[in-house]
Amino acid sequence: MTAASRSDLIIFDTTLRDGEQSPGAAMTREDKLRIARQLERLGVDVIEAGFAAASEGDFAAIRAIAETIETATVCSLARANERDVRRAGESIAPAPKKRIHTFIATSPIHMEKKLRMTPDEVVAHAVKAIELARTYTDDVEFSAEDAVRSDLDFLVRVFEAAIEAGATTLNVPDTVGYSTPAQWGERMAALIARTRGAERVVWSTHCHNDLGMAVANSLSAVLAGARQVECTINGLGERAGNAALEEIVMAVRTRRDVFGVDTRIDTTQIVPTSKLVSTITGYPVQPNKAIVGANAFAHESGIHQDGVLKHRETYEIMRAEDVGWSTNKLSLGKLSGRNAFRSRLTELGIDLASEEALNDAFRRFKDLADKKREIFDEDIQALVSEVHEERVDRYKLVSLKVCSETGEVPTAQMVIAVDGVEQSAQAQGAGPVDAAFVCIESILHSGANLQLYSVNNITSGTDAQGEVNVRLERAGRIVTGQGADTDIVVASAKAYLNALDRLQQPAARAHPQHEDV
Known part of the structure; x- marks a missing residue:
């Protein structure tokens, strides 16, 4: 089966790595674990848990996720050097399914100004990093950073070398958000057609949103044969962000007639995941945001309201409940006990490791129940976000x-x-x-x-x-x-x-x- 003939689209979520690079969006280990558990519940295929060489904190968070996640592949990013690859390999070691994602820049401006390497040296570094990564896992992804501004012939050369070295996924990133959908689709199609061994790997795309086209570019790459999309919840990411997972997933599901692929995402978990990420990172979702915005399924026009009341599909191409827009009311009140509260936390995928943290959360819940008539799951998520297990607030x-x-x-x-x-x-x-x-x-x-x-x-x-x-x-x-x-x-x-x-x-x-x- 060739890459383009696959009917399943792999969802590679990088909220915990690329998303965390948004200014002020740094997360604690507990924050990352909560999101990782929810991403697994959502059904993402690959969780890029972080950049292990970045810090001891990042390494510890990736390790904790690798010890926790059971069904998704846990991935760590690594630059194409020995230290990074080894740290990545060590961090993901406990995971049942694990991947190392190594990368190096391939555009002339990056090779000359940042790396100060010749093209031959770049290829050599890529091959060496992939071969080393293969000693830790059979699942190795290679990315050509700034592929949008790279020479096509050189990209083909690098990718052929990566395949021979043992890479199983090749990622083509628009690192600076410069491309357009037509251009990106053409580039992806040309790379798949010209690269020897292209049918042996999964082709991936990773698009940034600097010109507002990350989702469009990603979908264009899917039409051209990409079968993995790298994306984030709410489109979180540095600068203008990344391709939004919720938009990618619902686009291919709603328009299977166009894309011919689907994902294994449980779409009813999209809105809960969006709200959790927003709460933890402090990045609110704009009301008119597609899929997860508060107004995404609201109708102000009288004509629209009349049409929807008569037949929903007159103005709605998706059902709100299919993406998780439902009233998640917590059937607890101020008379509820700790066991009922603990049980609801478990249902929400919240694991408070210490009794002290649970007691603090329960006390906050009781205080909130005295103020509010109804408690919702979102209230609980916000409440737990205020409970810090690793440090005492000054x-x-x-x-x-x-x-x-x-x-x-x-x-x-x-x-x-x-x-x-x-x-x-x-x-x-x-x-x-x-x-x-x-x-x-x-x-x-x-x-x-x-x-x-x-x-x-x-x-x-x-x-x-x-x-x-x-x-x-x-x-x-x-x-x-x-x-x-x-x-x-x-x-x-x-x-x-x-x-x-x-x-x-x-x-x-x-x-x-x-x-x-």
Whole structure:
């Protein structure tokens, strides 16, 4: 069977690696484990768990995922050098199904300016890395970084050498988001046609969204014979992001008449996965985002509403429930016990490793149940995101009182525990949230710059929790903090303190594309 004749499309999810490279989207080991479990529930074929050589934290997270995931292939990225490949191989060792994904740049500008290598040296490095990777696993993927700006003849040469060295998947990335659908389809088709041994490997595509065409380019590559698409939940990724998994999956499923392929994705898990990733990373989903946006299945026009009521398919090409848009109501309340709460966490794929973390989460649940009539799964996900198992937060909100009145300057009074010692302050601001932030800075003097402040409701209703995301920058480092509460000002203060806590954590982490081989 040739690559182009396969009817199954492999979904390679890189949310935990490429997605994490979004500014401020760094995740803890527990965050990555939660997402990895949900990705397995979603049914992705390959989980790129990280870049093992980036840091000890990345290595530990990949190792933990490899020890946990049972059905999906666990993959680690590695540059084409011995240290990276060995770290990748060691990190994925416990996984039942494992892959090493090694890469090297092939465009003239990258070879000359970044790598300072000749084409012959690039081919030699690629072959050596693949052969070494094969000593750890039979499943080896090779990527030609910046393939969009690479010479086609040289790409053919590199890919033929990669096949001979033992690569089983060849990935063609548009690293800078420069291509167009017609051009990308032509390039993919030409590579498959001209590369000796093309039928022995799976051809893959990895597109960035700088010109807004990542999904279109990826689908064009599928039409040309690619049978693996590398993508992320919500299109998360550095710069303008990556191809969105949910759009790729629903496009090929809805238009099988065009693409002739399908995936093994459980589409009812798409929206829950989207919400989890958004909650953990602090990157909200825009309302008009395809598939997972709040307005994706909303109809404002009277003509549309009338048509949908008479026959859904007049204006809807998909069913909302098929992608997970349903009311996930938690059948628990303030009288529910710990066992019922623990059972629901298990159903949601949430594993709190310590009893202390479970007790903290249960206490927060009981507090929330006193404020809300109905508890939803999304509330639980947000609640658990506030439970940190690996560290003790330096800054904790003890109390907050705000006064906002028409014609008067808003004021805030706050007590914060700093390393367990309570400190208080009072401040004025342009609004109650601003006053709360001024209060925090008057105590902590962080020197951070506020880059982004956003508020989203976690569920519907006037008693819904508000989820606040705060992005701070200091000395070139960017972090995102999250906070949730039925009181938006309290949620805002929590988010700001959470971001400041993250600024205190070590940030020694390499970027795969920014380091010389």
